[in-house]
Amino acid sequence: MADELNAIKLVDITKSFGNVVANNRISLDVRKGEILALLGENGSGKTTLMNILSGIYFPDGGRIYVSGREVTIRSPKEAFELGIGMIHQHFKLIDVLTAAENIVLGLPGSVGINRKALFAEIKELASRYGFEIDTGKKIYDMSVSEKQTVEIIKVLYRGADILILDEPTAVLTPQETEKLFNVLRNMKADGKAIIIITHKLNEVLAVSDRVSILRKGESVGTVDTAKTTQQELTDLMVGRRVSLEIDRPQPDENAVECLKIVDLTCKSPEGHRVLDSVSFSLYSGEILGIAGIAGSGQRELCESIAGLYPVHGGAILCRVQSQDGDYRENIVGMKPTEIIKRGVAMAFVPEDRLGMGLVASMDMTDNMMLKSYRSGKGIFTDRKTPRAMAENLIKRLDIVTPGVSTPVRLLSGGNVQKVLVGREIASSPSVLVVAYPVRGLDINSSYTIYDLLNEQKKKGVAVLFIGEDLDVLMELCDRVMVLCGGRVTGIVDPKSTTKEQIGLLMAGAGSGKAASS
Amino acid sequence: MYKFIQFICATILAGTPFLYGTVGEILTEKSGNLNLGVEGMMFMGGIAGLAGAFYYEKFTAVPIGGIAALIAVVCAFCCAALGALIYCFLTITLRANQNVTGLALTIFGTGFGNFFGEVLSSRAGGYVAVSAATKAVFNGNVPVLSSIPTVGKLLFSYNFAVYLAVIVAIAIALFLNRTRKGLSLRAVGENPATADAAGINVTLYKYLATCIGGGICGIGGMYIVMVTCSGVWVNNCISGYGWIAVALVIFVTWSPWRALIGSFIFGGLSVLRYYLHLGLNNAQSQLYDVVPYAATVIVLIITGIRQSREHAIPASCGENYFREER
Numbered sequence: 001m002a003d004e005l006n007a008i009k010l011v012d013i014t015k016s017f018g019n020v021v022a023n024n025r026i027s028l029d030v031r032k033g034e035i036l037a038l039l040g041e042n043g044s045g046k047t048t049l050m051n052i053l054s055g056i057y058f059p060d061g062g063r064i065y066v067s068g069r070e071v072t073i074r075s076p077k078e079a080f081e082l083g084i085g086m087i088h089q090h091f092k093l094i095d096v097l098t099a100a101e102n103i104v105l106g107l108p109g110s111v112g113i114n115r116k117a118l119f120a121e122i123k124e125l126a127s128r129y130g131f132e133i134d135t136g137k138k139i140y141d142m143s144v145s146e147k148q149t150v151e152i153i154k155v156l157y158r159g160a161d162i163l164i165l166d167e168p169t170a171v172l173t174p175q176e177t178e179k180l181f182n183v184l185r186n187m188k189a190d191g192k193a194i195i196i197i198t199h200k201l202n203e204v205l206a207v208s209d210r211v212s213i214l215r216k217g218e219s220v221g222t223v224d225t226a227k228t229t230q231q232e233l234t235d236l237m238v239g240r241r242v243s244l245e246i247d248r249p250q251p252d253e254n255a256v257e258c259l260k261i262v263d264l265t266c267k268s269p270e271g272h273r274v275l276d277s278v279s280f281s282l283y284s285g286e287i288l289g290i291a292g293i294a295g296s297g298q299r300e301l302c303e304s305i306a307g308l309y310p311v312h313g314g315a316i317l318c319r320v321q322s323q324d325g326d327y328r329e330n331i332v333g334m335k336p337t338e339i340i341k342r343g344v345a346m347a348f349v350p351e352d353r354l355g356m357g358l359v360a361s362m363d364m365t366d367n368m369m370l371k372s373y374r375s376g377k378g379i380f381t382d383r384k385t386p387r388a389m390a391e392n393l394i395k396r397l398d399i400v401t402p403g404v405s406t407p408v409r410l411l412s413g414g415n416v417q418k419v420l421v422g423r424e425i426a427s428s429p430s431v432l433v434v435a436y437p438v439r440g441l442d443i444n445s446s447y448t449i450y451d452l453l454n455e456q457k458k459k460g461v462a463v464l465f466i467g468e469d470l471d472v473l474m475e476l477c478d479r480v481m482v483l484c485g486g487r488v489t490g491i492v493d494p495k496s497t498t499k500e501q502i503g504l505l506m507a508g509a510g511s512g513k514a515a516s517s
Numbered sequence: 518m519y520k521f522i523q524f525i526c527a528t529i530l531a532g533t534p535f536l537y538g539t540v541g542e543i544l545t546e547k548s549g550n551l552n553l554g555v556e557g558m559m560f561m562g563g564i565a566g567l568a569g570a571f572y573y574e575k576f577t578a579v580p581i582g583g584i585a586a587l588i589a590v591v592c593a594f595c596c597a598a599l600g601a602l603i604y605c606f607l608t609i610t611l612r613a614n615q616n617v618t619g620l621a622l623t624i625f626g627t628g629f630g631n632f633f634g635e636v637l638s639s640r641a642g643g644y645v646a647v648s649a650a651t652k653a654v655f656n657g658n659v660p661v662l663s664s665i666p667t668v669g670k671l672l673f674s675y676n677f678a679v680y681l682a683v684i685v686a687i688a689i690a691l692f693l694n695r696t697r698k699g700l701s702l703r704a705v706g707e708n709p710a711t712a713d714a715a716g717i718n719v720t721l722y723k724y725l726a727t728c729i730g731g732g733i734c735g736i737g738g739m740y741i742v743m744v745t746c747s748g749v750w751v752n753n754c755i756s757g758y759g760w761i762a763v764a765l766v767i768f769v770t771w772s773p774w775r776a777l778i779g780s781f782i783f784g785g786l787s788v789l790r791y792y793l794h795l796g797l798n799n800a801q802s803q804l805y806d807v808v809p810y811a812a813t814v815i816v817l818i819i820t821g822i823r824q825s826r827e828h829a830i831p832a833s834c835g836e837n838y839f840r841e842e843r
Binding site: 054056075076077080086088092093094095096097101104105106107108109110111112113138140154 | 695696697698700701703704707708710711712713714715716717718826827829832840
């Protein structure tokens with residue numbers, strides 16, 4: 001293969017952060033008019049490698065060739081000049097600016113900005129690849145997929161020939177994902193080189209031409225997509241054989257209603273309804289999945305159950321066990337501590353694990369204590385029990401950490417998640433609320449989390465699982481409830497429903513009718 | 518009526534140093550640097566402006582008032598910008614905590630101003646003052662136009678530094694909202710990682726905006742010394758003006774346009790008691806001096822309650838940026 005056909009060739013790229021080697025002599029090449037999928041577990045160095053290409057990090061060693069010419073990329077600006085554009089997992093957009101302003105940001109040109117000409121130019125570019133864009137809309141008014149469109153147009157506007165997309169589908173509905181893939185195929189036909197980072201194997205198979213796999217900072221090989229299978233890719237990625245089946249134990253026969261939510265309505269500070277008459281029941285020994293595009297009210301639902309979000313109307317009835325038999329209590333309006341005090345055991349794993357779940361700069365013992373500090377005797381806290389608990393969790397869940405006294409901030413995403421879920425289930429709750437427990441986790445860690453949840457389910461815990469990957473929701477959950485714009489658009493049995501039907505419910509089509517089909 | 522015009526004129530004169538401080542700090546905060554050293558930079562600008570004009574007069578046979586004034590402005594700008602440069606080096610290059618560094622700059626600037634004020638006074642034999650010609654420039658007005666009745670008095674009876682402040686405020690407003698470089702600067706303040714990924718030199722923008730913003734605050738300090746104190750060094754003459762400017766930035770929600778209004782409202786509050794014969798005794802008039810500060814507190818509460826994305830603090834303000842942070 002002649003070198004000119006390679007849009008990018010990386011040879012022996014090495015980068016370390018302190019003692020951690022993120023990339024160890026990685027070699028990779030991408031041809032023009034090709035989509036290369038970059039696959040690897042968390043911490044395998046995919047994002048680091050792509051950040052080196054886009055000029056965010058500077059490599060410690062190795063060579064980079066662009067169109068056959070050796071180059072040094074010192075800053076994002078130099079990456080742009082070489083035609084490399086990156087669409088980051090966490091969008092690099094400025095909320096208070098409009099789409100057009102974000103697109104021209106940092107580009108040279110006249111002192112002032114000719115908005116009319118700019119708008120026309122962007123519209124023209126968007127229509128060429130089949131996008132729709134509202135140039136004057138502010139970013140904070142946009143949905144995730146609109147933001148992604150802005151990101152992609154931003155790099156195209158800069159004349160990028162090599163596009164890097166870091167987990168672009170993580171937050172999209174199946175329909176939006178398909179739309180994105182069509183755009184990528186248009187770009188490929190236009191001769192652009194595309195690198196796509198993803199965890200989702202079915203997407204890799206659907207869109208890419210070749211797949212490069214990284215493991216623990218090293219490249220383990222490149223295969224042609226046409227000649228590979230999901231199983232082979234997983235094995236290469238993990239380094240050993242992994243079962244791809246998600247276990248779904250039969251739900252409890254003698255299920256009792258643990259949580260009954262009746263006409264729950266919440267309003268945002270701006271006054272619009274973020275939850276609108278949401279009603280459902282959660283039974284012991286089942287996993288109820290909640291599907292919906294980001295911002296459909298999942299966060300508000302979780303937080304109102306945990307007593308963190310003001311409830312405008314409706315009731316949350318929780319079963320309380322006592323000597324005189326079980327009774328139901330409305331927990332609306334109670335403080336989180338009151339909810340715990342009244343014997344309502346509820347574990348809440350928030351979506352923002354380092355923001356709401358754990359204190360990033362404290363170590364594991366201290367984070368365990370966040371739940372138990374009230375139980376110490378006298379004015380001093382009991383540190384021994386939480387310390388033992390932390391050590392136990394490390395052993396039981398295979399948490400990779402230098403020790404219980406390392407700040408959790410320094411742990412990788414999967415391990416942080418294990419710490420959080422582990423702490424919550426240690427209090428043996430009757431209701432477990434988990435939001436996006438596998439967000440950003442690799443296959444291996446994700447399956448550990450699924451196993452943990454199934455273990456709880458078998459114990460008779462009622463699990464409310466907010467997820468984003470429909471495939472997982474449909475395989476793991478006993479029932480799936482779909483939210484759209486704060487309303488329940490259906491509660492379906494995943495065994496007898498297709499992904500497309502759920503996708504339509506997520507987009508708001510049909511209300512409850514699809515549930516029976 | 519005559520009294521009212523007098524009041525308006527006094528309001529404008531009293532509001533100008535607030536305007537300099539506010540606009541300078543807006544520019545600084547738009548780059549993501551929360552520089553609490555406004556007070557210190559005003560002191561630095563004040564003493565440097567006075568010293569510049571004083572020494573120019575001392576070493577020139579026939580000093581010209583206009584040149585002395587120009588030198589005062591340039592010296593004030595440069596000295597305060599130097600103070601801001603220290604702040605930049607500590608927070609941007611060494612990534613020190615912005616709040617602590619800003620407070621340190623305030624303490625440093627206050628000491629710097631008072632120390633050199635004393636030195637200058639003792640050298641000058643008693644107290645330091647600029648010549649009558651220079652004072653006249655700082656008490657000047659627009660010739661011809663200011664003699665128009667009422668309108669002339671209202672619009673053209675001020676010294677050059679007042680007009681300069683308004684021009685600077687409008688220029689900064691246009692820069693931020695209409696130009697490419699202004700867009701880049703806002704991006705740096707909102708989200709430096711994004712700006713960086715878009716190829717904007719974050720460090721350069723932060724340094725330049727903070728130093729120029731500091732320099733503008735310094736001119737405000739010079740204004741207090743040259744206009745409010747009539748060209749005489751008075752220890753602790755800035756006395757809280759810088760802090761009010763910091764609060765005003767929030768009051769005007771980071772808009773130089775609204776800074777034009779906000780600064781003059783505060784200017785009016787600070788001179789109001791001379792125009793309302795309230796018959797205050799000493800203790801009561803001390804209490805009256807609290808009014809601008811109390812207004813600041815109320816404003817902070819109101820702006821705290823009213824949350825709007827458009828009028829909020831630049832998102833990264835107060836945080837240092839390090840590209841390779843994990």
